[in-house]
Amino acid sequence: MSFKFQINNDVTFNHNEKLLQKADQYKPQIYRTEVDAKKLVSIIEDTTKLEKVGVKVVENADKLSQQQMARNDSVILDFGQHCVGKFSIHIEHVGSPMDAPLSFKIKFAEMPNELVHNSNEYNGWLSKSWIQEETTHLDRLPVNFNLPRRYSFRYVQITIIDTSPKWHVKFSNAKAIVQSSADSTIVSPLNTNDSKLKAIYNVGITTLHDCMQDVFEDGPKRDRRLWLGDLRLQALTNYATFNNTSLVKRCLYLFGAMTSTDNRISANVFTDQEYVPDDTFMYDYSLFFISVLDDLERHEFDQTVLDDLYPIAKHQWQYMLPFINTEGRVIPDENYTVFVDWSNEFDKTTSAQAITIYALKQLIHLAKLVNDPSLTEYKTTLTLLENYAKTKLYDAKQKLFVSGGNKELNISSQVWMVLAHVMNDDTNQQIMINAIKKLFPVKGIATPYMYHHIIQALFEANLKDEAIKLMKNYWGKMIDLGADTYWEAFDPDNPNYSPYGSPIVNSYCHAWSCTPVYLLQKYLN
Amino acid sequence: MSFKFQINNDVTFNHNEKLLQKADQYKPQIYRTEVDAKKLVSIIEDTTKLEKVGVKVVENADKLSQQQMARNDSVILDFGQHCVGKFSIHIEHVGSPMDAPLSFKIKFAEMPNELVHNSNEYNGWLSKSWIQEETTHLDRLPVNFNLPRRYSFRYVQITIIDTSPKWHVKFSNAKAIVQSSADSTIVSPLNTNDSKLKAIYNVGITTLHDCMQDVFEDGPKRDRRLWLGDLRLQALTNYATFNNTSLVKRCLYLFGAMTSTDNRISANVFTDQEYVPDDTFMYDYSLFFISVLDDLERHEFDQTVLDDLYPIAKHQWQYMLPFINTEGRVIPDENYTVFVDWSNEFDKTTSAQAITIYALKQLIHLAKLVNDPSLTEYKTTLTLLENYAKTKLYDAKQKLFVSGGNKELNISSQVWMVLAHVMNDDTNQQIMINAIKKLFPVKGIATPYMYHHIIQALFEANLKDEAIKLMKNYWGKMIDLGADTYWEAFDPDNPNYSPYGSPIVNSYCHAWSCTPVYLLQKYLN
Structure with missing residues (x-):
């Protein structure tokens, strides 16, 4: 969900510490797994149609370290699966001593068609800052390079801005540390013979x-x-x-703890840095607080959650009565x-x-x-x-x-x-x-x-x-x-x-x- | 000095630990001073001539925090002096909660004319990686933002790639932590009335x-x-x-410790990460090792340095006798x-x-x-x-x-x-x-x-x-x-x-x- 913008600077919000503490009690364990890059691929492009932008396997990813790269060289890694997490790669130089920094771009893409669009040319209303592309200077090599931010990707394109004429750069051991609060081990398969x-x-x-x-x-x-x-x-x-019901409870408490002072539930809340409700409100989304609470209680009854959050669910109803x-x-x-x-x-x-x-x-x-x-x-x-x-x-x-x-x-x-x-x-x-x-x-x-x-x-x-x-x-x-x-x-x-x-x-x-x-x-x- | 490239991959080098230890004994104290940005300036441009690229003062730098910036907005800070060191600035957001990362560029320039050239268009033989420009994403604000690399600059141009339509960004407290191993307090002025x-x-x-x-x-x-x-x-x-003679001794020891196995002094050595001599050799530069040693001994006689390094100076002479x-x-x-x-x-x-x-x-x-x-x-x-x-x-x-x-x-x-x-x-x-x-x-x-x-x-x-x-x-x-x-x-x-x-x-x-x-x-x- 991403909804074109409401700005309501004058809205004031509740900040119910008791409920926020409960939200924190349900803070999930994050499962982390290492995923290696699988293939080196190239783009097959027909820019007129999304379905024509695909990839072609060039090599296994372990061949990456055999590529000596210099100005404008580029390589695309395919992790073979969608990854959410951090990225790391080993970088070293080859040739004469490093007489200039290394400068390179890393672009992360969920789909190949993202890679055929030049980031500089995007001028839509959504923030350009979402483009998953980082430009980095490294003064010293070798390094195990870890990007600090989290990305969502299957493909990683590395483009060398420059080395120097005296040395090249070599990458190896590209890894994603994928993360989720979902425990994959407990999912049951679908009981069907229909492969689609x-x-x-x-x-x-x-x-x-x-x-x-x-x-x-x-x-x-x-x-x-x-x-x-x-x-x-x-x-x-x-x-x-x-079946991570705790995570649902956490989210319900977050919404419930930070209603506007006229008791509406925000359409969304920010949780990355501190807990902040957005100044965006939607009629149906506010009502769905009732719905999420009821779905939870039907799935796995919880008296405390019900007692804590029913009054807030009821407020949503009362607010829209007029x-x-x-x-x-x-x-x-x-x-x-x-x-x-x-x-x-x-x-x-x-x-x-x-x-x-x-x-x-x-x-x-x-x-x-x-x-x-x-x-x-x-x-x-x-x-x-x-x-x-x-x-x-x-x-x-x-x-x-x-x-x-x-x-x-x-x-x-x-x-x-x-x-x-x-x-x-x-x-x-x-x-x-x-x-x-x-x-x-x-x-x-x-x-x-x-x-x-x-x-x-x-x-x-x-x-x-x-x-x-x-x-x-x-x-x-x-x-x-x-x-x-x-x-x-x-x-x-x-x-x-x-x-x-x-x-x-x-x-x-x-x-x-x-x-x-x-x-x-x-x-x- | 920057010399167009020699690549001599087959040269082998000495690595005299005793002399390198002496080089380290003379490792200098680094003096650090905080310098505040002084002015906000704009470029006065006539791209046909270097001398026509200048700056015009717009405001005092303390007015920076009054500027709310969004996509494509740009500001140029003038530190009023040439600075070598690190850069830090306080960044905060204004408006609705931060619903997207902040993405921005910081470009450092010693001279205003560097700012009128688009980095992407540079295609010279010298590495593009020397262009002092960083692109950064910040997922969380406010932050006291410290760039980890060292820059050489008087001007700092900040260009917003994007915030979001719901919030703007505000910068304040731009600082350089300048550094040098020169002790400025001991320099005597020139005894002249000629102002030029x-x-x-x-x-x-x-x-x-x-x-x-x-x-x-x-x-x-x-x-x-x-x-x-x-x-x-x-x-x-x-x-x-x-009059930092220690620093001269350090540098002489660095050259002297890492001659090629046929006794030549490299034209330059790398010292940033580890001590590595470059595979570039120049006739006159090698001979100047003699010259630098003699200049030092004439300025401030040092028997140990002389005993350690005279044999190496002599090798330079012997090498070029043929x-x-x-x-x-x-x-x-x-x-x-x-x-x-x-x-x-x-x-x-x-x-x-x-x-x-x-x-x-x-x-x-x-x-x-x-x-x-x-x-x-x-x-x-x-x-x-x-x-x-x-x-x-x-x-x-x-x-x-x-x-x-x-x-x-x-x-x-x-x-x-x-x-x-x-x-x-x-x-x-x-x-x-x-x-x-x-x-x-x-x-x-x-x-x-x-x-x-x-x-x-x-x-x-x-x-x-x-x-x-x-x-x-x-x-x-x-x-x-x-x-x-x-x-x-x-x-x-x-x-x-x-x-x-x-x-x-x-x-x-x-x-x-x-x-x-x-x-x-x-x-x-």
Whole structure:
């Protein structure tokens, strides 16, 4: 998740030390493993199409030390897998004494197409500082060179800026020290003979694994941050795999400890240096705090977490109550963005109505667990919201939900209404069948986040074959294009698509894309 | 000094531990001082001419912290003096939480014209790695940022690659920790009312000061190395100022400890990481080992140093004996370059003859000090060499020395023959008067190293006014062009000249240029 910018300098925040201490009690162990570079590769390039940028193996990586490199020489290391961690390499000089420093660039890439773009030419709105490229001078060789920062990569391109005419440079022993708070040893394989699904499942596990760090990060290359929308999907996938519930609790406490003074949950928090909530708020993401808490309690009941965080979950509900009118209609406020998807090309009001119902149902479940006297009131509101949806938003003739003043038909409205189970199962199935007829193939959606919800709605509507088909067409196509981990953004009709103007800042390992693992475990196993 | 490349991979070297230990006993104290940035400046640019690239003061440097900087913003700090040392600056962020790393460039420049050249466009033969430019990512702010490398600069340009649209960056407290092994407190001022000469003298002192580090370096920006030709001039200037004789002894021991196994002194040694002699040898530089030792013993007699190093000095003489034929003619060998000057546009055989005589006279002085029985033989050879010069190289009609088969008239031949005092004082004066008539203004010489010898020859020929005039025209013009320290290369007819294709790798503080200090003290005080 990376959301174009809100700046709210005037927001003030709570800083609940007691809850932050609990977040720290759940600080995870980080597992570290050494991974050696596997191959030396060269780029196969057709810059007009993403799918045409690939690599060709040149040598085994142990041949690296046989290359004597000088000005403008370049080599690409392939680690054979997506790595999140630190990089080290041995560097020595060959020839006459070192009569000048060594100067070189190291560029890290998750996908080969990042390497064909010149960093200097990127001018998109996202910070250039995300480009994983370091320029270094070394006055003394030999050295075991360790870069201090963490990178997310499979490929490492080393380009010599200069040695001197009197000596060359030689690299060897390129290593990644990969890291994750996920314990890989406890994951069970998917029980299927379908090799495509197996591959989809495995790449999803790697994606989640590499995003599980000190918190659930959205993307280890960029933004490396805890977002609530990503957390919800990561937590569910995590329960189906690594089952690190402590990490989910840590993240919930971090959000809960640092609400704004008007009790809203930030859409994301910074945790790298100190704990700081972002000044970005989104209607649906705030509600999903309820959802993540309820998912946790259903997966593994924890009375303390519930007691600590239920009041904060309830605040999210209370804060958005004014957005529900007496008819039971959700009227989103432009100062409290409803995200749903990156695309702003479709009307989101019906989706907002559905997400509100979806979250309220989870709040009701939590309220029962804590015997909240507000339960009756919640139920009344739920009825109001559902009635509005059924009578004003559902078009019984088309058997589809409409959205906004222009009664727009869009995929998101159907999907979220099905996920919220506003209608009965038969109607839900009919809605999704109609959605497939009228709204497929999906257009204008480029996030696995939205695709996840579409596929889950298909599963929930008992349209398993359609769900699997779409999963194979979407996640499967990423694999066909060389994905080792799933991407933040992917438009199957335009594989070259970047929301940022250049793949060089794309995140090719992004948490919200790992969910096929969850979906396959839940609906197939 | 920086000399275009010899590569002699097959040379083997001695490594005399006893002498290296003595070199270490003379390891100098390094004096460190904090210097604050003084001004914020902007470039005034007319790229067609070096002298047109200057700076304009914008603000006092304490206003730096009031600038909130973002993508592509840039600021230039002026430290108001040439600095050799490390750089530190405080960096903090302003605005929303830091949702991306900070990425920025820091470029260090001795002269403003370095800042108008794009580092990426430099493609000269000298290593690009000398360009003093660092690119850094910082994941966390605030930070007291300390660059680990040493730089040579007056100007520091900071360019923001990116922050993010949500926050800006703010710098403050820019500092240089300057360093030198020269003790500035003991230098006496020049006794003159001539303000131009005073300025020339003072800039020379700064030049030497900034080159005096763990050894006498040739240039603190580039190559940062101990060269014998530079050492000879630095030592003489040092005796007239900081009088750090220990540092001279250290350098002599370093050269003496690591001769090639055929006993030649390397033209330079590396001392930064470990002690390694370069595989570059030059006829005149090797002979100057004799010269530096004799200059030291004349300045401050040291029996131990003499006993340790006289045998090595003598080896230099013995090694080049085969280059003298029975007539007393020096026949330089192409494998043992005679440097004299960078320019290869003039014939150097007569200069080589003169330098051989010059060095032999110093060897004879040393031989007397140690009662070397070879003394008689040396004297015989001297007579032979001088006779050849007087009878075969001196053109009595023109009252000038000729050089090579084409009897070329060049300035270097006259200068070195005068410095070697081959002729009597009257003839020497006449030679220099004729040289002024026929060979002035000097053309095709771009090194202060050669200009030093020309001016010293004028002084030795008792042509003091001419010497001062040339000094003012040459070193004075560097000051007019903004020199805080003297340059490695300077052609008064072409101030834009760089021997490397771009001023970005020029050394604007170079040891061999500091000698007006020595000359003024010796011939004027």
